[in-house]
Amino acid sequence: MPNELASEPSGHALADLGAAKEAQTQFRHPVKSDGQRVWRLVRDCAPLDENSMYCNLLLCSHFAQTCIAAERNEELVGWISAYRPPEDKETIFVWQVAVSSAARGEGLGKKLLSELLACEGAFGAKYLKTTITKDNAASWRLFSSLAKSRLAPMRDEPWFDKNEDFGGQHDTEHLVTIGPL
Numbered sequence: 308m309p310n311e312l313a314s315e316p317s318g319h320a321l322a323d324l325g326a327a328k329e330a331q332t333q334f335r336h337p338v339k340s341d342g343q344r345v346w347r348l349v350r351d352c353a354p355l356d357e358n359s360m361y362c363n364l365l366l367c368s369h370f371a372q373t374c375i376a377a378e379r380n381e382e383l384v385g386w387i388s389a390y391r392p393p394e395d396k397e398t399i400f401v402w403q404v405a406v407s408s409a410a411r412g413e414g415l416g417k418k419l420l421s422e423l424l425a426c427e428g429a430f431g432a433k434y435l436k437t438t439i440t441k442d443n444a445a446s447w448r449l450f451s452s453l454a455k456s457r458l459a460p461m462r463d464e465p466w467f468d469k470n471e472d473f474g475g476q477h478d479t480e481h482l483v484t485i486g487p488l
């Protein structure tokens with residue numbers, strides 16, 4: 308089945324979200340028909356870059372095994388997109404994490420990361436990498452909280468540069484590496 312997650316979540320995944328919320332929330336890999344809803348959620352989660360809908364359809368198809376959707380009452384409340392970089396087999400690279408404004412601060416973002424690390428698509432990954440702009444406090448806290456709970460080192464360095472790479476259109480993205488996990 309393309310969208311099944313392991314039936315037994317990891318201990319880390321269980322610890323992130325309260326029991327009541329856990330019971331209300333379903334975590335699964337996306338399918339093609341999720342593409343539009345994912346596009347809307349990401350659009351509504353500033354400061355994330357708005358993607359083309361085509362890009363979200365690709366994520367929900369070719370990259371479904373390393374992406375996770377969280378639903379409550381059939382509503383998409385959380386999303387994480389990730390992939391295994393072809394030249395870096397020991398890494399899982401997280402592109403975007405989005406939690407709907409009504410569901411923030413409950414541990415859902417961290418739970419999505421835990422579900423991702425526990426799923427088969429992340430098997431063998433020693434490092435989690437992502438990029439964060441300096442001003443995204445929620446994102447820094449989310450990833451440092453993950454590193455802390457895994458007792459894993461976390462480091463960062465400038466990667467996609469504001470002027471050199473983005474032509475001044477976007478703040479510098481810092482490459483964050485967590486691991487070895």
Ligand SMILES: CC(C)(COP(=O)(O)OP(=O)(O)OC[C@H]1O[C@@H](n2cnc3c(N)ncnc32)[C@H](O)[C@@H]1OP(=O)(O)O)[C@@H](O)C(=O)NCCC(=O)NCCS
Pocket residue numbers: 352353354355402403404405406407410411412413414415416417418443444445446448449452
């Ligand atoms: C970043 C985001 C995904 C966090 O989701 P969330 O479900 O609210 O996060 P959690 O409840 O799992 O919190 C994880 C940690 O981050 C902290 N945190 C969450 N929001 C925060 C904020 N606005 N400011 C500071 N810290 C914050 C929590 O206190 C928690 O820390 P702790 O584990 O040390 O107690 C969510 O705010 C969001 O979708 N933001 C818009 C999109 C974005 O910036 N995505 C991240 C870039 S990829």
